[in-house]
Amino acid sequence: MSRFASPDEYGLADLLCCAAAREVQDNEVVFAGTGLPMVAIMLAQKTHAPNLKLIFEAGTLDGRPPEIPTSVGDARCEMGASKASGLYDAFSIAQRGYVDLGFLGGAEVDQYGNVNTTCIGDYLSPELRLTGSGGNPDINSFAKRTVFVMVHERRRFVEKVSYITSPGWQVKQWPGGETVHRRELYGAAYRGGPSAIISTLGVFRFDEEDGHMYLDTFHPGTTPEKIQEQCQFELDTSRVQGETAVPTYEELQLIHDVLDPDEIFIPKAAK
Amino acid sequence: MEKDKRISVQQAAEMIKDGSSLTFSGFTIWRRPFGVVYELIRQQRKGLHLIEVNGGPHTEFLVGAGCVDIWESCWVGHELYGKYGANLSRKVAEKKILVEDYSHAEMMFRFAAAAAGAPYAVTQTSLGTDIHNPEYDMLGKAGLRDGQRIAKSKYIFTEDPFFDAGQQVMVPAVKVDVALLCVQQVGEEGTVRVNGQYYSDPEAARAADITIAVAEEIVPEEFLRRNADQNTIPSFEVDYIVECPYGAHPTGMFGRYDVDGPFLKKFYSETRTQEGFDAFAKEWIHGQEQTSYLEKLGWPRMLKLRANSAMNYCPRERKGGK
Numbered sequence: 294m295s296r297f298a299s300p301d302e303y304g305l306a307d308l309l310c311c312a313a314a315r316e317v318q319d320n321e322v323v324f325a326g327t328g329l330p331m332v333a334i335m336l337a338q339k340t341h342a343p344n345l346k347l348i349f350e351a352g353t354l355d356g357r358p359p360e361i362p363t364s365v366g367d368a369r370c371e372m373g374a375s376k377a378s379g380l381y382d383a384f385s386i387a388q389r390g391y392v393d394l395g396f397l398g399g400a401e402v403d404q405y406g407n408v409n410t411t412c413i414g415d416y417l418s419p420e421l422r423l424t425g426s427g428g429n430p431d432i433n434s435f436a437k438r439t440v441f442v443m444v445h446e447r448r449r450f451v452e453k454v455s456y457i458t459s460p461g462w463q464v465k466q467w468p469g470g471e472t473v474h475r476r477e478l479y480g481a482a483y484r485g486g487p488s489a490i491i492s493t494l495g496v497f498r499f500d501e502e503d504g505h506m507y508l509d510t511f512h513p514g515t516t517p518e519k520i521q522e523q524c525q526f527e528l529d530t531s532r533v534q535g536e537t538a539v540p541t542y543e544e545l546q547l548i549h550d551v552l553d554p555d556e557i558f559i560p561k562a563a564k
Numbered sequence: 565m566e567k568d569k570r571i572s573v574q575q576a577a578e579m580i581k582d583g584s585s586l587t588f589s590g591f592t593i594w595r596r597p598f599g600v601v602y603e604l605i606r607q608q609r610k611g612l613h614l615i616e617v618n619g620g621p622h623t624e625f626l627v628g629a630g631c632v633d634i635w636e637s638c639w640v641g642h643e644l645y646g647k648y649g650a651n652l653s654r655k656v657a658e659k660k661i662l663v664e665d666y667s668h669a670e671m672m673f674r675f676a677a678a679a680a681g682a683p684y685a686v687t688q689t690s691l692g693t694d695i696h697n698p699e700y701d702m703l704g705k706a707g708l709r710d711g712q713r714i715a716k717s718k719y720i721f722t723e724d725p726f727f728d729a730g731q732q733v734m735v736p737a738v739k740v741d742v743a744l745l746c747v748q749q750v751g752e753e754g755t756v757r758v759n760g761q762y763y764s765d766p767e768a769a770r771a772a773d774i775t776i777a778v779a780e781e782i783v784p785e786e787f788l789r790r791n792a793d794q795n796t797i798p799s800f801e802v803d804y805i806v807e808c809p810y811g812a813h814p815t816g817m818f819g820r821y822d823v824d825g826p827f828l829k830k831f832y833s834e835t836r837t838q839e840g841f842d843a844f845a846k847e848w849i850h851g852q853e854q855t856s857y858l859e860k861l862g863w864p865r866m867l868k869l870r871a872n873s874a875m876n877y878c879p880r881e882r883k884g885g886k
Contacts, residue, residue, distance in 0.1 A: 460693050
């Protein structure tokens, strides 16, 4: 068993990557987006989950890329894949219910796990238009679990997101806009929802009944109190388990020597 | 004798009229038909309605140049070479462009419906999100929902009438005038062979009224018909063909060349303002044509991007990062 690294031997991105990798279970079908989630999944594939099935939304199914693709549309995604196809296949597979776990990002999140990637400010007169939804709502609608990796700032962990791009546990029922549990809205398509948010300060989980976010672990160097200060809503800290597990030497070696040697997504810790 | 489908880059751009609805092959920063996109900007096309499964750099170029009035899609950016679509964001803030948001799967299923000749698709994605907020039906608010080229509703909720599976969302098929594809090979009669992931190209080709295939190379039709199992789009769905080597640059082409990351980074960082865009266009687009553009880029740069034929990507190119 590889030993845990000491604080000066890893960076925050390493910690996030390892925390994300630990969300993956072996034999799962995992739907991943570009960036840190991709590194995390490939890390899991090279450690405790060698049989995970990787799906990229641009259309490669069960790929085994030897090096990190720069995006899900990259030619590298195809290496070792079971099938190279297209988006119709990828989204049909998700809607059909094959996907166990999705990895996503977001600009803002509320206490029910509703995520915004569309705009900052009033939608009809936005201060800033972001990338838009992409497949975020689709994966979050259909996967059994979704994990978000996010930068943690008070302006991002908000009472109410500017725009609900991706559905959390308590969602809007249109046309009226009343709030309901997603189980009620999704009916036969209900399979689960956001299971974790890995932020730059801690790991958060959700009570699947009332849909509220709670703090599970806090990263070394911070405290539940400090994290509460960085949330606009009242954060449940009653279930906190302690500090987030830090990277092992084996994980750090895989990240920096094998998966991302060019530091495209994960910078090396400053020595 | 079948009509000759071969046209030039300039003629391809001329097929796309002011006010046309237009879609593209590819995915974010891969296989976008830049040769013709640049030519549309040179020809100062106006009032385009882009309907895209997802957007990318080509969207940003057309939007920055003022060619686009309506953008209907789900995502725009340059992946790790630019966080979001700065030109679209600027035009949205200035209210110079109408944006209609759907989810990625909804856009895909809308294309699939059109490709199958169906008026709508049914899905359960994105329930509970603001994508379905009736206040955010921008084409409806602008009074553009004529039931002809633009659907009468953005979406309609319904209950599953067959198996009681609960709430469903009906999304309208897309109505696209022209699909511009950028692919590795096309035959003289129009058969398209895409190598690697084909993204949403087959549905886009079939959904559009006119499909133009811009290829790295036009190859003998008979060559493609020897291995029909490797082909992606049948000949009769393609109306015009264009030969345009390196026509996807600065986006990448599986098996041929990688994404030109530094070029996209430069575009993203220099075109946050309209003045920045105009200067970029003056340098790289106006007064150029495909050959002079490639000459300006230079052989060393293009060779550096060239894919290894065994791996289908370029193992030499550092992909960005620090």
